[in-house]
Structure formats: C-alpha cells, structure tokens
Amino acid sequence: MRGGAIPVLAWACLLAVLMTGNAVWTGDAIQIGEYGFAVLTIVLVAAALVRADRTAIRRGAPEAPSRPRVEASPDLSFAAVLAAIALASILFGLTWAYFLVYFGAGLLIMSLGRLALELQAARASRERFERGSPPERPERERLP
Amino acid sequence: MSATAPSVSTVSRASGLFGAAASTDHKRIGLNMGLASLLFFLGAGVMALLMRTQLAQPHVRFVSDQTYNELFTMHGSTMIFLFVTPMAMALATYLVPLQIGASSISAPRLALSAFWIWLSGGIIMQLGWLTEEGAGRSGWFAYVPLSNSANTPGVGQDLWTVGVILAAGGLTIIGGCVLATIARRRAPGMSMMRMPVFTWTGLVSVLMVVGSFPVVILAMSLLYAERLGARVFIGYSGAIDYQDLFWFFGHPVVYVMFFPFLGAAAEAIAVNAHKRWFGYAAFVASMLAFAALSMSVWSHHMFTTGGVTNQYFATTSTALAVPAGIEYFDMVATLIGGAILLRTSMLFALGFFLQFLIGGLSGIFVASPVLDYHAEDSYIVVGHFHYTLFAGSVFGFFAGVYHWFPKVTGARLREGLGKLHFVLLLVGTNMTFLPMFFLGNDGMPRRIAEYPNHPGWGTLNLLETVGAGVIALGVLAFLVNVVVSLRNREVAGEDPWLGHTLEWATSSPPPRHNFERPLPPITSYAPLLDLRERAQRDASAVRVPAGRGGRGPWPQEGAP
Numbered sequence: 165m166r167g168g169a170i171p172v173l174a175w176a177c178l179l180a181v182l183m184t185g186n187a188v189w190t191g192d193a194i195q196i197g198e199y200g201f202a203v204l205t206i207v208l209v210a211a212a213l214v215r216a217d218r219t220a221i222r223r224g225a226p227e228a229p230s231r232p233r234v235e236a237s238p239d240l241s242f243a244a245v246l247a248a249i250a251l252a253s254i255l256f257g258l259t260w261a262y263f264l265v266y267f268g269a270g271l272l273i274m275s276l277g278r279l280a281l282e283l284q285a286a287r288a289s290r291e292r293f294e295r296g297s298p299p300e301r302p303e304r305e306r307l308p
Numbered sequence: 309m310s311a312t313a314p315s316v317s318t319v320s321r322a323s324g325l326f327g328a329a330a331s332t333d334h335k336r337i338g339l340n341m342g343l344a345s346l347l348f349f350l351g352a353g354v355m356a357l358l359m360r361t362q363l364a365q366p367h368v369r370f371v372s373d374q375t376y377n378e379l380f381t382m383h384g385s386t387m388i389f390l391f392v393t394p395m396a397m398a399l400a401t402y403l404v405p406l407q408i409g410a411s412s413i414s415a416p417r418l419a420l421s422a423f424w425i426w427l428s429g430g431i432i433m434q435l436g437w438l439t440e441e442g443a444g445r446s447g448w449f450a451y452v453p454l455s456n457s458a459n460t461p462g463v464g465q466d467l468w469t470v471g472v473i474l475a476a477g478g479l480t481i482i483g484g485c486v487l488a489t490i491a492r493r494r495a496p497g498m499s500m501m502r503m504p505v506f507t508w509t510g511l512v513s514v515l516m517v518v519g520s521f522p523v524v525i526l527a528m529s530l531l532y533a534e535r536l537g538a539r540v541f542i543g544y545s546g547a548i549d550y551q552d553l554f555w556f557f558g559h560p561v562v563y564v565m566f567f568p569f570l571g572a573a574a575e576a577i578a579v580n581a582h583k584r585w586f587g588y589a590a591f592v593a594s595m596l597a598f599a600a601l602s603m604s605v606w607s608h609h610m611f612t613t614g615g616v617t618n619q620y621f622a623t624t625s626t627a628l629a630v631p632a633g634i635e636y637f638d639m640v641a642t643l644i645g646g647a648i649l650l651r652t653s654m655l656f657a658l659g660f661f662l663q664f665l666i667g668g669l670s671g672i673f674v675a676s677p678v679l680d681y682h683a684e685d686s687y688i689v690v691g692h693f694h695y696t697l698f699a700g701s702v703f704g705f706f707a708g709v710y711h712w713f714p715k716v717t718g719a720r721l722r723e724g725l726g727k728l729h730f731v732l733l734l735v736g737t738n739m740t741f742l743p744m745f746f747l748g749n750d751g752m753p754r755r756i757a758e759y760p761n762h763p764g765w766g767t768l769n770l771l772e773t774v775g776a777g778v779i780a781l782g783v784l785a786f787l788v789n790v791v792v793s794l795r796n797r798e799v800a801g802e803d804p805w806l807g808h809t810l811e812w813a814t815s816s817p818p819p820r821h822n823f824e825r826p827l828p829p830i831t832s833y834a835p836l837l838d839l840r841e842r843a844q845r846d847a848s849a850v851r852v853p854a855g856r857g858g859r860g861p862w863p864q865e866g867a868p
C-alpha cells in the first residue's frame with residue numbers, strides 16, 4: 165500500500181547512521197552484532213513491504229481500489245489459541261514437568277490440523293461469496 | 309482493505325467465554341490484553357505495598373531478605389513485562405486499526421496467538437511463587453553471574469526466564485501485526501502524514517519492538533542454557549556481554565512504555581483543548597529520531613561497569629533531550645489559545661507531561677557518567693524510573709482510559725470519581741517517589757530490605773509508605789468508578805468529546821468490522837475536526853453568531 169514502507173526505511177537509515185557512530189566509537193563486536201541485527205531486521209521489513217506492493221515506497225495516500233478486494237476474515241480461531249498454549253507447555257515442560265513437552269508437541273500438531281481446516285473453510289466461503297451467494301454461517305457446516 | 313472492501317465473516321460472531329477467548333477481532337484481543345495487564349498491575353501493586361510495609365521504618369522484619377528479593381524482582385518484572393509494555397501494545401492493537409480506518413488487524417490469527425503466548429508467559433512467571441525456592445529473585449534484569457544456577461538455584465528463576473521468553477515473544481509478534489496493519493491496511497486517503505498522533509507513537513513503538521525484543525529472547529535463552537549448565541557468560545567479559553544483550557532490549561522497552569502513553573495524552577490534550585495537535589510534521593520527525601536515538605543509548609545502564617564506551621552513550625543519551633523538548637513544545641503550543649476543558653482525561657494528560665518532566669530531567673543527570681557514579685544503585689535511580697513509569701506512563705494510560713472508555717464500552721466514566729482518582733494518585737505519587745531522590749542522594753542503596761537508622765531516613769521512608777497507601781486508594785477509586793459507570797450507564801454515543809480522529813466516526817463500541825458507514829473524507833490527521841471546521845465556515849458565511857464569549861467558534865458539547 166502506498167507509503168507504507170517509507171517511514172520504515174527512513175527509520176532504518178537513522179539507525180544505520182547511529183550504528184555507524186557506535187561501530188566507529190566503540191568497536192565492540194557484541195554491540196555491532198546486535199545493532200546490526202536490528203538495522204537488518206528493519207531493512208528486511210521495509211523490503212518485504214515493497215515486495216508485497218511496489219507502491220509502498222511511493223509517497224501519497226492509498227487510493228480506493230478499483231474493484232473491492234474480498235478477503236475472508238475469521239471471527240474465531242481455536243487453532244491460534246491451541247498453538248500458543250502448545251508452545252507455552254513445551255517451554256513450561258522443559259523447566260517443570262517433562263511430560264508437558266510431549267503434551268505440547270501433540271497439541272501443536274493438532275493446532276496445525278485445525279489451522280488447515282480453518283483456512284480451507286475460509287477459502288470456500290470466499291469463493292462462494294465471489295460466485296455471488298453470500299453464505300450463511302458457512303463454517304458451521306464443517307467445524308463444530 | 310478498509311471500509312471500501314467488504315469482508316466475509318466465515319463464522320457468525322461468537323459470544324460467551326470461548327468467543328471472547330478465541331476471537332480474532334483486534335478490539336477483543338486488545339481488550340483481553342489490556343484487562344489481563346490490569347490484573348497483573350494490581351498484583352504487582354500488592355507486591356509494592358508489601359515492600360513499602362517492610363521499608364516503612366528502619367529494622368522492620370515484615371518479610372525475610374529472600375522474600376524481599378523476590379518481591380522487588382517480581383514487582384519490577386511484572387510491571388514491565390506484564391503491565392506497562394503489554395498495555396502499550398493493547399492500546400495500539402485496539403486503536404490503531406480504528407484510527408487508520410481499517411476493518412481489521414493484519415494477520416489476526418497471529419495476533420490472537422501472540423496474546424495467548426504472552427499471557428502464558430505471565431502466568432508461568434508467577435507460578436514461581438508456588439515453588440519451594442520461591443519466585444525469580446535476581447532483579448528484573450537478572451544479571452549473570454547472580455542469576456546463574458549456582459547463585460540463584462531453584463525452579464522459580466527458571467520459570468521467570470521462560471516466562472520472559474514467552475512474554476517478549478508474544479509482544480514481538482503482536483507488535484509485528486500492528487506494524488503490518490499500519491503499512492498495509494490504511495483507508496483510502498490515509499497517507500502516512502495523515503495518521504493520527506497516537507498511531508504515529510504506536511508505529512515508532514512497534515518498530516522498536518521488532519528491532520530490539522528478539523535480542524532479549526536471545527539473552528534469556530542463553531541465560532536458560534547457562535542455568536542448565538552450559539558455560540555461556542564466562543567471567544567479567546561474560547557478565548558485560550549479558551548486560552549488553554539485555555539492555556539492547558532494556559532501554560528501548562522503556563520507550564515502548566512511554567510513546568503510546570505520550571500519544572494517548574496528546575490525543576486527550578488536543579481534544580480537550582479543541583485544537584489540533586500543534587506542529588504535526590515536527591512531531592513525526594522527532595518521534596522517528598527519538599525512537600532511533602533510544603535504540604542507541606542502552607549502555608548508559610552500564611556506565612559504572614567500566615566495560616563500555618561511556619562517551620558514545622553519554623552523547624546519545626543527552627541528545628534525547630532534543631526530541632523530548634519538541635514534544636513538550638508541541639504540547640504547550642497546543643494548549644495556548646485552546647478552549648480548555650479540564651476533564652479527568654485532560655488532568656491525567658497534563659499530569660503525565662508535568663511529572664514526566666521530573667523523570668526526564670532526573671534522566672539527564674543519570675545520563676552523565678560522572679553523576680551516575682554517584683546515583684547508580686541508589687534510590688535516585690528508583691525515583692527516576694518511577695517518575696517516568698508511574699508518574700509518567702501510568703498517568704498517560706489513565707488519560708487514555710478516561711478518553712477512550714466511552715468508545716470501548718459505550719458508557720462514560722464518572723467525572724467526580726475520576727477527579728478523586730486523579731487527586732489521590734497525584735498526591736500519592738509525589739509522596740511516594742519524590743523522597744526517593746533525597747534518600748538516594750543521601751546514600752540509601754536500592755534493593756535493600758533493611759536500612760540503618762540515619763537521621764531523616766525513617767521519616768522519609770514512612771512518608772513514602774503512606775504515599776503508596778494513597779496510591780492504592782486512588783486505584784480503588786478508579787475500580788469503583790469503572791463498576792459504577794458500567795452498572796449505571798451514562799450513554800456516551802458515538803463521539804462524546806468532539807473527537808478528531810476516525811475512531812469517533814463509528815458506534816461505541818465499534819461493530820465487528822469497525823465501520824458500517826462510509827468513512828468521512830480523510831484530509832489531515834484530524835479528519836473529524838476538519839469536517840466540523842468546514843461546516844463552521846459554511847455556516848458563518850451565512851451568519852456569524854454573536855455573544856459567544858471567549859470560548860471560540862466550535863460547536864459546544866452538552867457534556868462536562
């Protein structure tokens with residue numbers, strides 16, 4: 165989208181200048197390493213934005229799209245919640261009760277399966293919408 | 309894409325506990341994160357009261373030394389990782405899509421996951437209280453070698469480390485979602501230079517989150533490995549390396565805990581002064597510079613270690629005063645000539661700016677290595693950062709709460725109780741934290757559970773403890789206000805304050821996809837103010853109303 169990458173890139177430039185000062189003045193490997201990581205991350209964010217949409221680097225306001233873009237937006241996602249809890253139980257299991265690592269790993273696999281179902285349902289409902297029949301509670305049919 | 313693109317709901321809007329827990333609506337996620345942060349705030353506040361009880365007089369034996377260590381560690385960590393930083397992200401998650409006219413947040417599933425990852429981290433950190441050796445107890449920055457398994461044995465410190473990894477991970481992810489939303493989901497017409505002030509403060513905050521939070525995840529992972537027996541941070545240079553990694557996150561995070569609340573206070577001031585925020589372009593430029601500088605000052609926390617190049621960090625730290633000065637200039641210029649209404653949100657916003665000044669000015673002192681040799685590890689430092697975090701950010705947070713509560717709930721908070729809340733907090737804050745500068749200057753070290761009976765120390769410490777109690781009363785007044793206002797609702801309507809930004813152009817609370825009517829034309833960073841001013845111009849071309857007194861030519865509200 166128009167302009168989205170400009171402040172990110174501008175900020176990356178500011179950081180790069182300050183980092184150069186740090187590198188010259190301190191010459192400290194760890195400091196240069198971590199600061200370099202930060203600058204690189206921000207540059208990569210800007211690059212990803214431009215890659216996704218070339219106008220992201222052009223000034224000006226986003227224009228109204230000529231044709232409304234349709235996107236399926238989920239209202240609920242149990243996959244997302246499960247994945248988070250799976251990750252937490254793996255790390256918790258490492259410190260406290262080791263069996264939780266296995267539990268978390270199982271949960272993670274389940275959540276990925278669930279995510280696949282959710283994405284499939286979202287795609288189906290978008291396609292139905294584009295064919296002109298707005299669906300009534302489409303996921304209900306498939307996901308309890 | 310924003311309001312012009314219809315989006316399809318794939319499941320009907322769910323209600324109930326499951327619906328609230330698994331909703332991908334950015335408003336629900338933001339609200340959940342905010343409410344959970346508030347609970348953590350209350351918990352950390354209780355820890356603070358326990359510490360203040362212990363410190364009320366010299367030689368009180370209320371808690372053991374070990375418990376005191378746990379208390380200050382968990383109080384600080386909870387306040388930072390589980391209250392102020394996530395609250396900043398929660399505000400951004402809730403408000404940014406509304407302010408830029410978007411119908412939803414980017415990657416909503418990821419944002420939902422981020423909330424749960426962060427919350428799990430918070431709970432895991434607190435579980436340390438239930439372990440035999442107690443909760444984390446090597447300070448909120450857990451310096452090695454103090455935090456290694458030889459010096460701080462026990463599961464509690466492990467849980468603390470894992471909790472920080474998860475909390476920081478969740479915050480990084482949700483910051484990324486906000487960043488993507490700003491870059492990719494603005495409404496037609498919403499150029500970067502028309503984004504509201506709060507959104508800009510949110511943008512620079514999430515840039516810092518994305519650039520610096522991964523480093524603390526690395527630091528904590530290495531600390532975890534160290535605790536498991538790997539030799540990662542060896543000797544003096546290892547200790548310095550750890551500090552370098554920690555503070556590369558640790559300083560930026562204090563600005564993540566500042567900018568969004570600055571944005572909230574700025575919005576409250578502009579709306580309550582019935583003027584647009586002054587000096588927008590300079591403000592935006594100074595925010596970018598501010599954020600970049602604050603990525604470059606981290607080793608000012610290590611001046612006295614002898615392990616870093618103090619000159620570079622003293623220079624960058626002192627330079628912070630320049631963008632900070634621009635913010636203050638903009639604030640004052642916004643007030644000048646405004647028709648100022650002293651609502652509770654305005655009082656808190658002014659409190660934020662005035663008290664943060666004390667925090668900021670004391671910051672210039674400790675940014676000087678020479679003076680910092682005197683201040684380091686004394687109560688001067690504790691006073692400094694509580695003036696920035698409590699007297700600053702928390703006041704800005706409450707300005708935001710009184711400002712946006714009607715938008716979020718559809719009901720206004722009571723003004724009378726709000727002003728009581730403000731006065732109690734103002735008095736309590738200064739009673740608690742101002743004496744710290746004198747005690748610190750007089751040599752009282754931080755992180756001690758007991759102190760000698762020096763002349764004056766008992767009195768000043770007692771004053772602080774009483775002040776902490778007054779703060780607690782203030783927070784109580786706030787909670788009562790919330791309950792009363794939600795039980796006995798004064799309906800707010802869409803736009804109770806004559807707001808400037810797009811969140812006031814939709815119902816309260818906003819519908820699932822934020823805007824059901826077409827957005828007003830986005831002509832500047834205050835589109836609703838533009839609309840009113842244009843209507844005013846058109847009307848005054850016909851007839852100029854006389855005798856309005858000094859209040860200026862804007863429409864008058866019915867409300868206090």
Ligand code: HEM
Nearest residue numbers: 356359380381384387388392447448697698754755756776
């Ligand atoms: C409710 C009012 C508060 C009171 C009465 C209070 C009181 C205290 C006390 C007594 C200490 C211990 C000082 C020491 O022994 O060195 C402390 C430490 C600390 N507080 Fe607060 N505090 C409050 C609010 C906050 C808030 C809102 C924050 C926000 C982030 C915060 C962050 C910290 C930090 C980071 C530490 C340092 C912990 C450490 O040394 O590792 N406090 N506070």
Ligand SMILES: [Cu+2]
Nearest residue numbers: 559606608609
């Ligand atoms: Cu700092």
